[in-house]
Amino acid sequence: MSALLWTLIALPLGAGVLLALAGRRADRAAPLVAVGVSASTLGLAITASLRHPAVEAPLMEGLPFRIAVEGLSGVLVVTVTAVTLAVLLFSVAEFGAHEARARFFGLMLLFAGSMLVTVTATTLPTLLMGWEVMGATSWALIGFWWREPERTAAADTAFLTTRAADLGLYLAAGAALAAGPGPLSLDGLASLDAPWSSLVTAGILIAAIGKSAQLPFSFWLSRAMQGPSPVSALLHSAAMVVAGAYLLLRTGPLLDASGWGADAAAWVGAATAVALGVVAVAQTDLKQLLAASTCAQIGFMVLAAGVGATTGVALQLMAHAAAKSLLFLVAGAWLTAWGTQRLPELRGAARAYRTVGVLCTVGALSLAGLPPLSLWAAKDVLLAGALEDSSWLYTTGLAAAVLSAVYSVKILRFAWDRPEPKPRDGQPIPLGAVAPLTLLALACLALTPVAFPPLRDALSKYLGTQGQPSPLVWEFALSGGLTFAASAVAWGWGTRRVPLPGRLKAGSENWLVLEWAARVLLVSPTLRIARAAAAFDDQVLDRSVEASARGTLKLARWTNRLVEGAVDGAVEGVATASRRLGTWARRPQTGQLHQYLAQAVAAFSVIAVVLVLVR
């Protein structure tokens, strides 16, 4: 049992590290190895999700490394590994042979492994380890084409933003430790005392909305689109961005216990779902549109995590992972074929490659939440939980659902428009790339019945969350009708420009100028303070040190000139005088006895004269 779980995380982590370290030597073998590892990881994940293993290893004093697969993490483990496999299969066919494939596949595996650690962790330190490796690998993957400065700059922005939010997790861990020593298990956080539980809640909330690209951190996801499309398909649809929502769901009891955390999460999610929905509608770049829609869709999950609708989140998570990674991969395939991801230039792309076009349609319709596809029912399940909490939340959620229909249909309207574009460099989409797309589209369809009883009840039982509110017929009808109407209007509007008031439109196209705001409010003041500190360092500290050194030097020269000369001269003078005296004293010592006698006679005569005179 324990070997199963250890292998589950060690296999992708180990293979990823080895591949990434091997460098270009392993380029030829890398795809095969990665797909093999990924497939076996999927098998292990499915086994693990059925068997519910749990393992523990000593890490620090009183803080063990503890991971377990149960309920929600079982769903996530399977979702992550399945999407990883699909994305890697796509990358094998699509990722050019001249690219650094070993690094790419190694980092992807490393990322998947750290995501597995994150979702299986049951204590805060373990979660932090996975969380940090995940952030670092996402940076390396977004900046994969590191020779282009704008891509590395985008990676830096994404990394810095999520990293800044990650500090919340450290705050939470610190506060939990301060409240009482213990293994810091995620389930035990709810029983903390009053002041500490609020701190822990705040920390976890910040870390989660940062990782999930919720308001106000959404802008990093826009920049992250500079990475390769398979990276976006894995990181920015199924794995990294859902980690935040997952964390909120795991710590649901804590959010409830803190008294304000649950409402805050729900409203942040709702606001993101609506605001980023508008952003997505305004985008003209396919990947940017998908990124904004990811924020919006994860907003639904965060909302549901706030109101505790676990089954709804699990449904939404699986269905969204399948649909969104499908769409991202389609965008990647189109980018390779036409060299562009701007919607106006992709006009009629679906007509040129019918198979890909149909698959894209399945994904987009699923994302739109059109009945009877999975996301429609999933949204209703989680909105039923919101309705129980507050009708305002429900209304906001419905508005966001309408928006998701609008932007999804927008993709289709452009893709199926006439006339067909001429393939620019005539690169056909390889067959090997179509296969994983088909798998993902089938997954979209296959997830539909899971959202309805009796499969939904089975899922609830698996998650251990029976007795959650289930949507009534009128809710299904209302959301379905609204979605249909919105889709029809969006299709009818066609490829004309989005009818939004000027400033709102400009703001939406710019992702609500969030990045600008972050720059003005946080980055610039920090830089200014840093510059001021540097100036203080240069002008005051540095200069005072220099001045003291110069003063010392001057004092030393003055001492040398005045005092040293005198002392030196005195010593020299004494030496010279002694030498002269010595010479004089040596002169009478001739060794001649008669001369000594003469000297004695003279001396005694003088003494006699003196004695006589003195007396």
Add this chain to the structure above:
Amino acid sequence: MSLELFLVLASALFCVGLFGALTQQSIVMLMMGLELMLGGVILAAGAAWHYIAPATADGQVLIVVAITAMAVEMAIGFAVVTALFRSREIDMTDMAAELRE
């Protein structure tokens, strides 16, 4: 005749010899001064033997040994002086100052 008289004569000889040794610059004269001093000492020793312990012969032997030693010393001294004079024409102490420093 008495011991005192001999001792006075011996001290007079010694003093004359000392004066000569201190004042003379000529090596020959200086050595004559030394001879006079030794002569004074030997005279005092002989007088002391004769008046104090004439019965034992030890004093006489001692005096003969001293005279022999004196004669050998003087012979060596005159030999050195002769050698010096032959090689460098030196007959005064001031001229034989080459051992200084």
